[in-house]
Amino acid sequence: MATTTPSLNQTIQDVFNEPGCGKNQAKSEKERKKGCTKQLQPGGAAGGCAFDGAKIALQPITDVAHLVHGPIACEGNSWDNRGAKSSGARTYRTGFTTDMDENSIVFGGEKKLYKSIREIVEKYDPPAIFVYQTCVPAMIGDDIDAVCKAASEKFGTPCIPIQSPGFVGPKNLGNKLAGEALLRHVIGTQEPEYTTPYDINIIGEYNLAGELWQVKPLLDELGIRILSCISGDAKYKEVAWSHRAKAAMMVCSKAMINVARKMEERYDIPFFEGSFYGIEDMSDSLREIARLLVERGADAELIDRTEAVITREEARAWAAIEPYRQRLSGKKVLLITGGVKSWSVVAALQEAGMEIVGTSVKKSTREDKEKIKKIMGDDAHMYDDLTPREMYRMLRKAEADIMLSGGRSQFIALKASMPWLDINQERHAAYAGYHGMVELVQEIDRSLSNPVWQEVRRPAPWAGEEASWQDRAIGESADMPREPTAPAKAA
């Protein structure tokens, strides 16, 4: 490893050059330099910044103090708002920030940062402190690498600089920058007490709503040990010794591909890309885990045991979903989400007999889109940029019976008096594994069959002759053609 720390720009270029990412490799040198994200459009952008992405990726490490170096906006407006669950430590839910004021801007914020680290060590004594760089201190030139280095030496607590100022790019880039920080400063710095041929890493799983715990019992049953989950319900030391795993599964599409790929390169840990969403995806993932472990020296009988578990669990899941298939058959779903969920959830919903009338692919990679095509067929309605107005129109015209999306767009559905389900990071329900898919189907059924929809669409007694748009929407839904009117297809 290089002894000098590469600059943030170098790191970003490095991330853009990711050989594990087919999309980037297909680009010319010049194109690649521009990065993988579309130029953000002022007045038309939505979504988080790189800092947001870095925090999403790392905050699930539960025993670490996550210290945000910046003015109050970055942490004050956003802390303790993510659904990653912990089996023990609560430190990750404490909001730490240097809350930079005018003084720190004028004289530099490094001193305040150093003192903040000392206070955290003295009061909370965490195994490590992650220091997040934000726009303002990046602009005034605060060197958090140097402060972290000095503080680590002085206090004996590893202080990890996360170079993630918001203006360098969107959330997805932040995920990767977080991964770079782990690769550079954390992974490989500790040794596990013991290793087994059944040790795996799960990369890019954040244990939102406890989803890792929906999967873990099956791994436990198979004798497979999660040596490290990066980063759901992880302890610092577990990430630090993750380089001793025999194989890895990369969960969240490309968000942390740099971590998976570089760990393969550096530590010879083979990985595959898989998903815990959807029955078949779950089975495939278990198979892949078993296959990789056996390849790396685990007893071949693991494969038979895995197949037995898969057969049993699939049968249970199908049996649990069967009663719903009839009720949900033909129900139309509008799926507004990003990246991996756009295809992994599609398969799951189709398993329950539902029809996907549209899915957003704004954040999806080309591979994601290919997968969607494979699953949904060539006439898959993929939307690159579905405007809120268009979503609203689709719901109102009853081109969809239910919308699945993140919290920010929920009101587009609710204001149209249409069912909506949260499938993003703030959600409270867990949908992973075999159980999770049954739960998702149950939730959708519960939502669709709730009599409240009839109630809320009831017009006010004083409403005039002219029917409200809601009546019109209901009227139109009655004689709707089965095929949705052709929406603009993504290129």
Add this chain to the structure above:
Amino acid sequence: MAQIVKSTKACTVNPLKMSQPIGGALAFMGMRGAMPLLHGSQGCTSFGLVLFVRHFREAIPLQTTAMSEVATVLGGFENVEQAVLNIVKKTGPELIGICSTGVTEIKGDDLAGFVTQIRDRHPELADLALVQVGTPDFTGAFQDGWAKAVKALVEGLVEPPPADAKRDVRQVNVLPGCHLTPGDIDELRDIIEAFGLEPTFLPDISGSLDGHIPDDFTPTTLGGTGREEAAAMGLAGWTIAIGEQMRPAAEALEKKAGVPFRLFDRLTGLAPCDELICFLSEISGRPVPRKYRRQRGQLVDAMLDGHFSIGGTRVAIGAEPDLLHALSHFLHEMGAQIRTAVTTTQSPVLSELPCETVLIGDLEDLEEGAGDADLLVTHSHGRQAAERLHIPHFKVGIPMFDTLGAAHLVTIGYRGTRDLIFTLGNMLMEHHHEPQPEDWRDAWLQLTTAPLTEEEPVP
């Protein structure tokens, strides 16, 4: 009299404070057909958006100039111009309210100049109102951002009346502080209208964030005060400002249009409500409606019933200055002791708070200072502290992300104060300590450690 202490910690732990730009953005959301725009990195907007969505449980219009690293070094104006043009194209707003952020303030962007430039370059946007306000993240707090944005709205939209114009004495301007919920504003509107007066709220988040179902989809705000209503505020007989934070806006309105103002530092509690009602009766020339005479009686009765459970309790309270002011004086009047008070930013009201010290700090300070408090009063982020302290948590302020009906929590007026007494009293009664056999075993020891309150007995 309280001493104001600023926390000396380098590290803020569990922030109570939120930033100025989103306070400003919320004020713009109280305008009809508005799109607030934060001039900064897209994360500034995204965090604010998520926060408001979770609090109001509403779609929130909020856009960003999406400053990239390169734009931060080289550009600025182009981003603002493009953002305005894109918003106009996509959403056709009546008003765009622009707030600066830390990034663009450090960069030194001259928003006022930008707006002038946009006006020059785009005569086709003549019908669009553009209001800008400087709200760096590294000074002040949410409340300050709100106050500055309202002042900017006054300066940008209110038209000075012509010299021969006759004031309409029935017209009343209301400048509500950001501590008033949509429910509070509705309550206040009812009270003012009961005197035959016609209030114009600037801004009016009750119209836009009260959770109503709109007739059609609109990506901008769904209600709120219209530009022409704001323009006409210069003809009103009076301005009523709620909360000390609204003084600069009220003064600006007086300066610009000559409308005299009366500032009510709070509307929670018997005496301040009496003052408001008397004032309204005076300026309207009407007697106090029967409804409010009855409500006053109900409040007095609630105070009598409620003082048993609220009196003598120790309260730890963390809120922005005006909300802190309203709640702590009210609690004090009910006989509660303000064990510790933490706030976010400087304000003239702080030194008058009914406690020894008030700390400009965070929720860690509040938790530490709470000690043997019986009740925690702060926004939803106090939930972890309340859990550790094993005391009830009355959630109030922004954000309230784990509560239904945050927009409809009413704590002002006779009725709002009455209901607040019931809510707090019930919380405290539920946590009432059941006597245990060992309670009095070492009772003398406990008695000597309990401090006497400094209050003089009322003769």
